[in-house]
Amino acid sequence: MALSQFQEWYAGRHEYQKNWKKRTNQKIVGYFCTYTPEEIYYAFEVLPVRILGSHELEDLTESHISPMFCPLCRDILAQGLSGKYDYLDGITFGQSCLHLQQAFTSWEIHQNPGWSHYLPMPNHVQSPRAIPFLKQEYGLLIKKLELLTGRTITDADLERGICIMNEVRQTMKQIYAFRKQENPPITGAQSMVMICSAFFTDAREWLPAAKQAIAELEARPLETGVFERDTGKRLLLVGSENDDMAFIEMVENLGETGAVGATIVVEEHCATTRYFWDETQEGTRDPLTAIAERYCARTPCPSKDWPKRRRMDKIVEFAREFKCDGALVIRQKFCDPHEADMPFVKKALEEAGIPTCFLEFDVVTPVGAFSIRVEEFLETLETEYDFFD
Amino acid sequence: MGKYPTEPLKCWKKAKELRNRFYQNYALAGEKGGLRWMGSAWAFDAVPSGLGDDVFCISGESYGAACAFDRPLSKKFLEAARNFGFSRDLCAHMRNYWGSLLADESAFGGKFVKPDFGWSQHICCSHAKWYQNAAQMKGEVPIFVVDVGVGAYPPFEPKMYPHRIKYVADQLLDGIEWLKTTTGREFDDERFINAAWNDLRSTHKWAQICMLNRAKPAPLDEKSLYSFYVFGTLQKSNSEFADFYDELYDEVKDRVDRGIAAVHNERFRVMSDIGSPWGFSDIYRHMAEQGVVSIGSLYTFGLEGMWLYDAQTHDLLPRPLPDSKPRTREECCTLLADWHLSKPMYQNFYHPDNKTKMMDAIARRWDTDGIVLHYNRGCRGLCMGIAETRLGLIERGHRVVAYEGNMGDENEFDQAATRKRMDIFMEGLGCKIN
Numbered sequence: 052m053a054l055s056q057f058q059e060w061y062a063g064r065h066e067y068q069k070n071w072k073k074r075t076n077q078k079i080v081g082y083f084c085t086y087t088p089e090e091i092y093y094a095f096e097v098l099p100v101r102i103l104g105s106h107e108l109e110d111l112t113e114s115h116i117s118p119m120f121c122p123l124c125r126d127i128l129a130q131g132l133s134g135k136y137d138y139l140d141g142i143t144f145g146q147s148c149l150h151l152q153q154a155f156t157s158w159e160i161h162q163n164p165g166w167s168h169y170l171p172m173p174n175h176v177q178s179p180r181a182i183p184f185l186k187q188e189y190g191l192l193i194k195k196l197e198l199l200t201g202r203t204i205t206d207a208d209l210e211r212g213i214c215i216m217n218e219v220r221q222t223m224k225q226i227y228a229f230r231k232q233e234n235p236p237i238t239g240a241q242s243m244v245m246i247c248s249a250f251f252t253d254a255r256e257w258l259p260a261a262k263q264a265i266a267e268l269e270a271r272p273l274e275t276g277v278f279e280r281d282t283g284k285r286l287l288l289v290g291s292e293n294d295d296m297a298f299i300e301m302v303e304n305l306g307e308t309g310a311v312g313a314t315i316v317v318e319e320h321c322a323t324t325r326y327f328w329d330e331t332q333e334g335t336r337d338p339l340t341a342i343a344e345r346y347c348a349r350t351p352c353p354s355k356d357w358p359k360r361r362r363m364d365k366i367v368e369f370a371r372e373f374k375c376d377g378a379l380v381i382r383q384k385f386c387d388p389h390e391a392d393m394p395f396v397k398k399a400l401e402e403a404g405i406p407t408c409f410l411e412f413d414v415v416t417p418v419g420a421f422s423i424r425v426e427e428f429l430e431t432l433e434t435e436y437d438f439f440d
Numbered sequence: 441m442g443k444y445p446t447e448p449l450k451c452w453k454k455a456k457e458l459r460n461r462f463y464q465n466y467a468l469a470g471e472k473g474g475l476r477w478m479g480s481a482w483a484f485d486a487v488p489s490g491l492g493d494d495v496f497c498i499s500g501e502s503y504g505a506a507c508a509f510d511r512p513l514s515k516k517f518l519e520a521a522r523n524f525g526f527s528r529d530l531c532a533h534m535r536n537y538w539g540s541l542l543a544d545e546s547a548f549g550g551k552f553v554k555p556d557f558g559w560s561q562h563i564c565c566s567h568a569k570w571y572q573n574a575a576q577m578k579g580e581v582p583i584f585v586v587d588v589g590v591g592a593y594p595p596f597e598p599k600m601y602p603h604r605i606k607y608v609a610d611q612l613l614d615g616i617e618w619l620k621t622t623t624g625r626e627f628d629d630e631r632f633i634n635a636a637w638n639d640l641r642s643t644h645k646w647a648q649i650c651m652l653n654r655a656k657p658a659p660l661d662e663k664s665l666y667s668f669y670v671f672g673t674l675q676k677s678n679s680e681f682a683d684f685y686d687e688l689y690d691e692v693k694d695r696v697d698r699g700i701a702a703v704h705n706e707r708f709r710v711m712s713d714i715g716s717p718w719g720f721s722d723i724y725r726h727m728a729e730q731g732v733v734s735i736g737s738l739y740t741f742g743l744e745g746m747w748l749y750d751a752q753t754h755d756l757l758p759r760p761l762p763d764s765k766p767r768t769r770e771e772c773c774t775l776l777a778d779w780h781l782s783k784p785m786y787q788n789f790y791h792p793d794n795k796t797k798m799m800d801a802i803a804r805r806w807d808t809d810g811i812v813l814h815y816n817r818g819c820r821g822l823c824m825g826i827a828e829t830r831l832g833l834i835e836r837g838h839r840v841v842a843y844e845g846n847m848g849d850e851n852e853f854d855q856a857a858t859r860k861r862m863d864i865f866m867e868g869l870g871c872k873i874n
Contacts, residue, residue, distance in 0.1 A: 115827050119529060119817045146589055148565050149789070149824050156791050157828055169790065173607070174562050175587035180610040184590070187603035357568040358583050385529050387820060391569035394525030395576070 053264035054241050060248035060257075067252055068100055069138050075253075078140040078199060083127060083155050085326045086145030086172040086352070090212035090342050091189060093254070094204045095196045099143075101250035102127050102136065103294055103322070106415055109133070115157040121383040122414040123292055124150040131158040141166030141199055143192075146174070147352050148388050166199045168192055176347040176355045185343040209338035213331045219254045220327040222261045227324075229268050230316045231373050234282050236271040239315025240299045246323050247294050283312025284432050287370050287405070289319040289396060290381040291389045291412065298416045302379070302425050311429040317373040319366050320381075325350050328365075354388040362392070363399040370405045377406045377432050379425065384411050406432060442704030442731075444657045451684070451691055455668065458684055462674055463548055466496040475623060476553060478574060479560035480567050481744070482783070484586060484776055486639045486677035487615055488559050490632030491625045497559075500570055502673045504533025507540055507547045508718045508848035517543060518849055524577075531566045532818030532848030538570075541578055557622050558583030559615070561780075563789050564821030584618045586611045592790040593782040595751040600778065608777035609770075616769065629769045635677035636772050637765050640746075640779055642682040645689055646672055647745040647758035652692045653735045654806050657701030659692050662712065662734035663724040664702060672744025707731035708869045711802055712812040713795075713829070714739040714822045717845045717853045726859060730871045735806050738799050739822065742784030749784070749798050756784070756801045785822065792825025796832035803838055809869050810839040812862070818846035841865035 060067055072079055080092060081102045092099040104126025111132040112125040130136055131154075141164055144155035159167045170188055173181040197203055223246055229237050245264065249257050283306045288299075299315060306312015318324055331345035356362045370378060378400050382389045397407050408428035410421060469476045474494030479485070481499040488495050508514045517539025522528055524542055526535060541552050558571040558581055568585040575581040590604040591597055620627050646669065653660055660668075668688060671681040694700075710732055716723060724734055741747065746759040759782060766772040780786075787794040803811060813830055816823050826842075833840050843861050846852035863873045 113827075114831065117815050117823055117827050119815070119820065119823065149820050152789075153792075153825055153828075156793075156825060159791075160793070160828060169591070171589055171591040171604070173587055174568070174589050175585065175611065178587070178611055178614065180607050180614065181587075184603055184607035187601070191601070353569070354565045357562075357572045358585060360572070382527075387527075387530055388565045388569070390527040390530050391566060391573060393527070395573070397525065 053260050053267055054237075054245070056260045057241075057245045057248040057264070060252050061244045064100075064251035065135060065138075068098070071098060071253055072138060079138065080141040080143055080166070080199075081136055081139045082142070083144045083151045084147040085321050086147050086346060087143055087170065088145070088189065088192075088342050088346060090209065090216050090331060091192060091196065093212035093215045094208035095200050095202065097196065097200060098253055102130060103247070103250065104414065105130060106295055106297065108415055112157075115161070116153050119385055120153060121150040121291075121385045122412070123383050123386075124154040126414045127151070128154040128157050131162045134162075136162075139164045141168070143168045143170065145170045146172040148354050148386070150386065166195070168195050172346065174355050176351060177357070177359060177361075181347045182340065182343045185347060186339050189339050189343060206338050209342070210333065213333055213338055213341065215254045217330045217333060218258055219249055220330050222258060222265070223249070223327045225265055226261070226268070227317065235314060235316060236268045238303050239288070239318070240296060240303055243294060243296065243299055243318075243323065246327065281306055281312050282314045284314075284376040284429050285316045285374055286313050287317050287319065287366075287373065287375040287378040288315050288381060289366055289378055289400075291383040291386045292321045293318075293381055293412060294322045295412060295416050297418050298412075298421060301418045301422050305422065305426055305429065309426045309429070311426070311433055313425070313429055315379075316375060317369045319350070319362075319369055321352060324369070325352070352388060353392040356392070360395065363395065366396060367399055367403045367405075370400060370403060375405055377408065377428065379428075380407045380409045382409070382411055384413050442701070442706075444699060444701035444704050444706060446701045446704040449664065449691060451688055454684065454687070458671070458680055459674075462678070463498070466498050467548065467550075467553065469494060469496045470553065475557070476555045477557050477559045478555040478571055478581070479558055480570070481673035482563070482567075482588075482780075483560045484612060484780065485675050486632060486635035486776060487612060488619060489635035489677055490616065490627045490629065491619060491623055492628070492631070497675060499673055499675075500537050501533045502670060503540070503547065504536040504848055505718050507536035508532065510547060511719045511850050513547060514719070514848065514850070518851075528849070528851075529817065531570070531820070532846050534566055534570045536848050538574060538577065541574055554578050555581055557581060557619070558585075559619070561586045561588050563589050563786060566821070582622050584615050586615060588781060588786065589789065590781065592787050592794060595749060596787050596790065596794045600781065605774060605777045605781065608781065609773040612773040612777065613770065629772075632769065633766055633772050634679070636776050638679050638682040639677040639776065640761055642672060642676045642678075642685050643744055643746040643779075644758055644761050645682070645685040647741065647747050649685065649689050649692055650736055650741045650745055651758060652689075652696050655696040656709075656807070657699065657703065657706040658709065658733050658735045659695035659700060659702060661702035661724060661728065662736050662740060663721055665736050665740040666715070666721070669740050669744060676744055703728045703731070703733040705731040706733045708733070708809045708866070708871065709807060710734050710810045710812055710869075711799070711806065711808045712737040712739070712814060713799060713826065714814050714816055714819070715847050716814060717847055717850070719850055720853060720855055723859065723862060727862065727866065730866050730873055732866055732869065732871060734812070735808060736802070738784060738795060738802060741802065742798070745784075746779060746782060747784050748782060749787075749801065754797075754801050755805055756798055788824055789821065792828035793832065795825060796829045796836075799829065799833060800836050800838070803833070810841065810865065812865070813840060813842040815842055815844040816847050817844065817852045818848045839865070839868060
């Protein structure tokens with residue numbers, strides 16, 4: 052099954068990346084946030100890989116990042132300080148939150164691979180001034196990448212980068228279309244592994260596997276869904292970055308032991324839809340502007356979602372489109388961009404008739420405690436009739 | 441008797457009068473047909489001045505600090521914010537502000553005044569969200585926020601790229617049009633240019649005042665600096681405030697000339713990095729009793745004061761005023777953008793090394809014996825990279841003590857433990873603790 056390939060890539064990201072470098076003799080740059088324009092890296096034949104945490108307890112970052120910053124940034128920095136990414140040729144950060152920025156700067160101080168770039172991604176993305184500014188910043192990035200790679204690029208190279216990334220986005224949206232079905236043939240956990248493996252691999256190698264996965268999902272009988280499991284309650288996962296597989300699997304396995312089961316049918320966070328949902332316009336005369344437009348117009352991180360709240364509409368739209376029964380509103384501890392949005396996210400969902408359950412995440416999730424809370428939440432979604440049936 | 445003569449500051453009374461008048465102007469603006477706005481202490485406050493002389497503001501951080509100083513009131517406000525659903529590790533000034541708004545109670549008495557508009561800037565994750573949320577909770581207050589997160593200023597970057605200044609300046613120009621539409625008022629460029637010039641004057645002069653603290657004995661301690669730096673946080677473009685800084689400079693210069701000390705028994709000099717927990721500033725009094733003067737911090741010097749770091753001489757020097765005033769709205773926006781982007785505290789947002797270098801320069805040029813770092817749980821922006829700065833300062837040979845606290849939430853400050861920690865630190869400097 053193609054889906055097992057994604058699990059292999061997800062679990063063996065370092066082996067894959069080291070091997071890729073050996074096979075291709077090309078450079079790899081690690082990035083910390085989805086505001087990194089991967090299109091430009093592909094144009095340079097540089098592999099951009101997202102650095103995520105390992106969800107393991109660590110004791111390396113205490114002296115580098117104050118404990119009031121989010122567990123994700125500490126977990127990410129721990130990956131660097133422990134030397135797991137010593138094969139990278141560079142690191143980059145597209146300005147988003149103060150938390151990840153510190154992981155980037157500490158990594159730069161202590162594990163500098165020799166090339167690093169801070170991209171001042173504009174915060175005022177709703178301003179018409181943001182796009183020309185970002186285009187100029189991309190120009191500076193391109194000059195730095197020329198130094199890293201020793202090559203120059205053309206608009207055709209940029210167009211190629213755009214097409215590669217758009218194909219990944221379109222493919223993931225096809226996968227998400229399956230999740231709209233009454234009995235989705237793919238679970239939230241499988242979908243999450245799939246998109247995360249896209250962060251870790253060369254898109255040109257990920258895409259054939261993804262297309263194979265689509266073919267296999269199309270062949271699955273609609274009435275039985277995955278593993279002939281009961282879909283249970285359909286949940287939206289919304290909030291901070293989350294690739295905590297132990298948590299997602301716990302939620303989706305509750306049906307095996309509890310009265311009510313669940314399937315996560317859609318997410319609104321930066322390890323999934325905020326990363327891939329929006330595409331870059333292809334075939335324009337000015338591909339760099341097209342890329343800048345895409346990153347300014349994409350569903351924003353809350354730190355860039357002002358003065359108008361654009362993200363709320365998307366959240367409610369997802370909840371309706373994927374027919375969600377409830378929403379798990381999650382937040383990395385200390386994640387202030389999301390903390391400032393949380394009451395309004397809850398309000399928007401509840402006004403749309405979607406009950407919510409709030410959970411705060413740390414590096415390691417207390418799966419046992421969370422399972423009780425999620426189970427209780429699921430039971431509140433049941434009608435009395437269903438519950439005693 | 442100590443080693444040095446000391447005396448109260450003559451301009452203290454005037455400082456209080458100016459502050460009171462400022463707050464009264466805001467409180468009474470509505471009755472007089474004036475306009476009131478909310479926004480950050482780092483907002484380009486010169487711009488709304490173009491709408492008229494009856495336009496007043498209270499910056500969110502200053503207001504939050506005022507709430508925090510009244511601890512029972514602050515507790516009430518923090519709980520109101522918590523009950524609304526805001527996490528208790530968010531910016532403490534912001535939570536005090538929101539709590540005051542939600543409780544509909546002003547820290548200065550009466551109800552929380554609904555501003556006519558919001559005008560702010562954004563560099564940390566919370567700035568724009570602060571006023572976006574306040575606007576929504578108070579009922580559709582229009583807001584405009586200028587993004588200043590465009591990268592560090594030279595020498596922390598090879599150069600200041602023109603497109604970065606243009607991005608900020610263009611937003612200011614857009615903001616002027618927005619202000620006109622939102623308020624229905626005309627915009628007076630001459631008034632704006634004068635206000636912008638006051639901004640430059642006051643932020644330049646404040647840096648010059650802080651330079652005088654290189655003297656031994658120090659003419660001002662950090663507690664006094666807090667009382668005076670606040671004018672920059674309230675409204676740096678205010679002509680009375682700019683004039684007051686001229687007077688303050690003359691008085692502090694006179695104190696230096698006559699050897700007047702802030703702390704009569706000054707034996708050791710320390711510096712800090714950012715503001716202290718506002719309800720517990722007596723820690724400075726305790727330090728002074730042991731003969732330790734805190735000469736200031738990158739925060740008191742550079743939150744509003746304008747400096748440039750000189751990498752060649754490893755010095756922090758007041759940024760010189762431009763030769764002439766701008767002549768047009770466009771020139772003025774470009775000048776303001778360039779001026780503000782060089783703000784020392786902004787540089788910290790891009791790399792901890794920038795702050796470390798500036799703090800090391802202060803420690804050496806102001807001749808300090810130790811450095812106090814506040815792991816401030818109430819402000820992530822100013823605490824960015826603090827752990828790396830601590831390592832960097834130790835590596836450069838400084839004695840460093842760190843304590844954890846919160847500028848605006850007393851629940852997160854252990855006064856007894858902090859005092860003990862400071863005592864051990866001061867003993868390390870050579871003090872005999874009384």
